[in-house]
Amino acid sequence: MTSKLNRRSLLTRSAAAGLLSVPAVGALAGCASGGGGGESVERGETSDDNPLGVDPEAELEVVIFDGGFGDQYALDAEAIYQESYGPVRHDKTTEIQTRLQPRMVQGDPPDVINNGGADAMDIAALIRNGQVYDLNELLDAPSLDDPSVTVRDTLMPSTVEMGQFGTEEVWRLNYAFTVYGQWYSRTALERLEVEYPRTWDEMIAVCEAAKRQGMAGWTYPGVYPYYFNFTLYPFIGKIGGVEVLQAIDNLEPNAWRHDAVRAAFEAYHELAARGYVLQGSPGMTHEESQDEWNSYHALFIPNGSWVENESRRNTPADFDMAVGPPTGLDSSDALPFEALWASSGEPFFVPADARNPIGGLEFLRVMLGRESARNFTEQVSSLSCVRGAADGMDLPPGLASAKATFEAAGEHLFVPRLPDWYKQLNNEEIGGAVAAMMAGDLDPAEAIDRCQRAADATASDDSIQKFQHV
Structure with missing residues (x-):
């Protein structure tokens, strides 16, 4: 029989027997071992x-x-x-x-x-x-x-x-x-007699048609504002190319001041300035914003393909849920309309x-x-x-729809790494700046400055491990 007694179990048994004192959690933080040092089951025969x-x-x-x-x-x-x-x-x-x-x-x-x-x-x-x-x-x-x-x-x-x-x-x-993107109801678009918008001019026209019918163009979970990044990041990449997103991931100086970022921020700010965002969205959780969307109170929501299961309980039978790539800016975009963020x-x-x-x-x-x-x-x-x-x-x-949208994108896929390389920067700093802009508290230039300052602070913080695209 293989031995299942290791360093940790010895410590546990000794502590239970009163042979040694167990240090506080904070004291253990500096000596947490890695590399399998805590294994208590040995490998068997292959x-x-x-x-x-x-x-x-x-x-x-x-x-x-x-x-x-x-x-x-x-x-x-x-x-x-x-x-x-x-x-x-x-x-x-x-x-x-x-x-x-x-x-x-x-x-x-x-x-x-x-x-x-x-x-x-x-x-x-x-x-x-x-x-x-x-x-x-x-x-x-x-x-x-x-x-x-x-x-x-x-x-x-x-x-x-x-x-x-x-x-x-x-x-x-x-x-x-x-598959991340602009999630919507095909039924809602059909009722408005509009097509899914491929350019930003078309997006404004669709949102204006919704507004005339008492419906918002967008909602989002302001409590978790990083949800907006699910469409904002690939929108930036679509406008300026994947290199812009990689520069942002790499914390390069002035990466947030690229023209593609400015164009994307100004486009999103236009949604709020024109009154196309559902009132109350800045204070909503992801579930609350999804419920409003499922109730036909808003056309679009930035989300990932888990949303169908997560919101299933409140999704009407006639909703016909779908996802599209982030709407592009115009014909000058570096990548085709089909480009999107899709990743594991x-x-x-x-x-x-x-x-x-x-x-x-x-x-x-x-x-x-x-x-x-x-x-x-x-x-x-x-x-x-x-x-x-x-x-x-x-x-x-x-x-x-997600499967078809992914397949249509072909090789034009974005995989932003900021969300997992620098979680706090993405969720709190960048998400917070975008949320403040969408709530009307910052203009696009101020939001971009706030994002760049936060990225620079992360880049200069020696306590934060840095990663680079290779």
Whole structure:
């Protein structure tokens, strides 16, 4: 039998016996170990059926973010895992950081964490502290359905890239494949007898038609203003090219003062100045803004493809949900109308100090199998990061639209990294500046200055790890 006694369990047992005192959480923060130092389950024998060498008797602990996707898809994957391996201890929560950060600091984390939602942990900080397990071993393993194909080769574009932070290591797996854009109701556009706007002049005309009928052109969750970035970032990239977004990601001096940024900010400011934004949006949560949108009170909402499942309860049967690429500026745009932000999202990672990290890798391998990937799509109306897994499925209208919109984009895909490289900068500083502009408190030039100052402050802060596009 393999020994399951390690440094952490020795400390725990000694503390329980009163042989040593346990330091406060704050004292442990500076000495959190990484690189698997907290493992308490040794690797077992490898075989064709068990290529990673999972201990077949060891317990696995999985914690799922209980958000728009719920947790049934994970429970179903856990059932598949348990057919070959030990029991799974499952938990779900919306308070990922609140509940799990102390366990990460103490070196006693779960084996797999779905690090999602507004209370997600800062993955860049965890990586910097050596608290995340490198997933390359998983990606180079044979896939569940075809041993001649590696897991890596089954994944959608950008999935591996989204797990990297300027190095060859892959620190997380983003399981959902998300299409970001302007979500709308086909029914609402048909009632107004308008087409989806491809240029900003057309956007103004559509919003004016909605206004005449007592309907707002846009709503958004002002409580979480970074939602606007889901359309603003690709709008900037469409106007000026992907290089503009990469300069922003790289925290380059004056990146926010590019002409493409100015044009995009001025266009969005026009929505607010003309009264096309639903009153009260600055104070709404994501659910409240979605409810207003579902009630035909606004035409467009910046969102990701999780919205169909998240708002399903309040979506009218005749809504006919769809998503389009961000409306372009005009014929001078650097990239075609079809260009959009589409990338893997809904992050999972295995903590370096997990008791059963190999089991965690195997659980993710199960999730990346065709059966689990198709079940995920059926359960939550979202594409997974598994290439072709949704082919031939009868998809709901929003997801069918997202799939078609993604395929129409071809190679013209944006993958902004600011949101995950610099979470606070993206969510609070940039999101806050855009929110203030949309609420009428800043003009575009002031909002841009605020964004640039925040980016410069991040760039000059030596305590923040920096990343670069390679």
